[in-house]
Amino acid sequence: MGNTSKDKIISPIENKKIVFGVTGGIAAYKAPLIARILKLEGADVYTIMTEAATNFVTPLTMQVLTNRPVYTRMFANNPTGIPLEISHISLADLADLMVIAPATANFIAKMAHGIADDLLSTTVLATQAPIVVCPSMNVNMFENKATQDNLSILRSRGIHILEPDSGELACGWEGKGRLPEPERVVAEVQKILSLDDFSGINILITSGPTSEDIDPIRFITNRSTGKMGAAIVEAACLRGAKVKVITGPVDIQYAPWAKIVEVRSAKEMLKAVQKNITKADVLIMAAAVADYAPASYSKKKIKKGEDLSLKLELSTDILSSIKDNKGRKIFVGFAAETDNISEYGRRKLDEKGLDLIVANMVGRQDTGFESDTNTGIIISSSGIEEGFNDMPKKMLAHTILDCIKERIS
Ligand SMILES: Cc1cc2nc3c(=O)[nH]c(=O)nc-3n(C[C@H](O)[C@H](O)[C@H](O)COP(=O)(O)O)c2cc1C
Numbered sequence: 122m123g124n125t126s127k128d129k130i131i132s133p134i135e136n137k138k139i140v141f142g143v144t145g146g147i148a149a150y151k152a153p154l155i156a157r158i159l160k161l162e163g164a165d166v167y168t169i170m171t172e173a174a175t176n177f178v179t180p181l182t183m184q185v186l187t188n189r190p191v192y193t194r195m196f197a198n199n200p201t202g203i204p205l206e207i208s209h210i211s212l213a214d215l216a217d218l219m220v221i222a223p224a225t226a227n228f229i230a231k232m233a234h235g236i237a238d239d240l241l242s243t244t245v246l247a248t249q250a251p252i253v254v255c256p257s258m259n260v261n262m263f264e265n266k267a268t269q270d271n272l273s274i275l276r277s278r279g280i281h282i283l284e285p286d287s288g289e290l291a292c293g294w295e296g297k298g299r300l301p302e303p304e305r306v307v308a309e310v311q312k313i314l315s316l317d318d319f320s321g322i323n324i325l326i327t328s329g330p331t332s333e334d335i336d337p338i339r340f341i342t343n344r345s346t347g348k349m350g351a352a353i354v355e356a357a358c359l360r361g362a363k364v365k366v367i368t369g370p371v372d373i374q375y376a377p378w379a380k381i382v383e384v385r386s387a388k389e390m391l392k393a394v395q396k397n398i399t400k401a402d403v404l405i406m407a408a409a410v411a412d413y414a415p416a417s418y419s420k421k422k423i424k425k426g427e428d429l430s431l432k433l434e435l436s437t438d439i440l441s442s443i444k445d446n447k448g449r450k451i452f453v454g455f456a457a458e459t460d461n462i463s464e465y466g467r468r469k470l471d472e473k474g475l476d477l478i479v480a481n482m483v484g485r486q487d488t489g490f491e492s493d494t495n496t497g498i499i500i501s502s503s504g505i506e507e508g509f510n511d512m513p514k515k516m517l518a519h520t521i522l523d524c525i526k527e528r529i530s
Contacts, residue, residue, distance in 0.1 A: 135163030145173020260296025
């Protein structure tokens with residue numbers, strides 16, 4: 122039996138050199154947060170700021186957060202008066218990826234026309250690394266044909282454009298032009314630097330709990346938060362899969378690239394899986410679907426004092442209902458157990474005709490529902506077992522995908 126290491130790299134930007142360009146838009150106030158998240162994810166961040174950008178955020182802030190000197194000038198001052206290195210070439214060459222956030226209308230125009238009149242624009246012209254541009258500006262500047270034409274030019278050259286969000290803008294206008302939140306910018310960077318080993322594969326994932334209504338006020342649910350499902354959704358999207366997630370009610374945010382189908386009850390989840398299974402190459406059932414639901418629903422609130430004895434009925438088993446659609450699809454199930462996880466997991470794998478089962482230990486604080494880590498075992502129908510101990514759910518998600526990948530190829 123194998124045991125997967127806790128130290129495996131999970132962030133696609135870990136140890137990657139990111140050259141982070143900051144230009145002179147009001148959203149430059151988000152640049153320190155972006156730098157911080159990039160660092161937390163393990164990236165080595167080199168910041169270049171335009172002169173205009175230094176009016177909005179200080180190089181010192183960026184320097185402290187990235188733990189590196191910040192580049193602002195093409196012709197750097199040093200005691201000899203002679204540049205020690207040609208910054209724009211060395212930065213262009215060392216970059217695994219360049220991200221410009223925010224990117225002003227002016228900077229986008231310069232990029233589109235190959236203008237190299239400062240350190241950042243010259244570095245962008247000199248690099249062969251992938252570039253992500255995050256436009257941010259007033260809605261009229263964004264919608265102006267000049268800006269739109271410039272963005273089309275950049276797209277046609279293979280530059281990744283992260284579309285701005287719509288909403289209230291700093292200038293007082295409403296509309297499209299807001300820099301997406303720092304996490305979203307970093308997610309885009311991660312996606313571009315990720316392995317694309319699931320490209321062209323459709324994955325259907327169920328996630329979260331289900332809620333079984335008793336009356337308009339009360340319902341039965343379980344302790345699933347959707348954290349494990351969300352980690353698998355993110356990992357699968359990053360690795361290039363086309364992901365659809367069918368989720369019960371959760372507070373969690375799923376990766377921005379996934380299609381989301383929201384359901385409430387086990388019955389709704391069953392219908393949604395049945396509707397979407399045909400297109401899927403892989404089904405991952407990470408949801409904690411209620412085994413039992415109230416046999417009837419009261420449209421009126423059941424008053425205090427009335428006899429409230431609940432009659433429960435067994436929910437239809439989702440996997441059994443779609444087993445005829447399986448064909449060459451890969452089915453992955455989850456089991457939550459408090460003891461004998463290997464034995465119960467294997468039994469469920471066989472009974473449900475699964476290819477893989479992730480049997481989790483529940484009932485302890487650092488594993489299972491609500492926790493950020495999991496302990497358990499992955500069992501495959503070919504008899505291989507891989508244990509995992511206190512493993513972060515994000516890492517476990519990649520390990521599960523690795524097991525699936527072995528069966529696809
Ligand atoms: C307060 C203020 C806010 C600005 N915000 C933006 C902005 O959000 N987006 C933008 O494209 N330009 C904005 N500008 C205009 C740019 O700063 C200006 O075009 C500048 O030349 C950009 O230089 P750079 O592209 O070299 O950084 C703003 C200017 C000021 C004074």
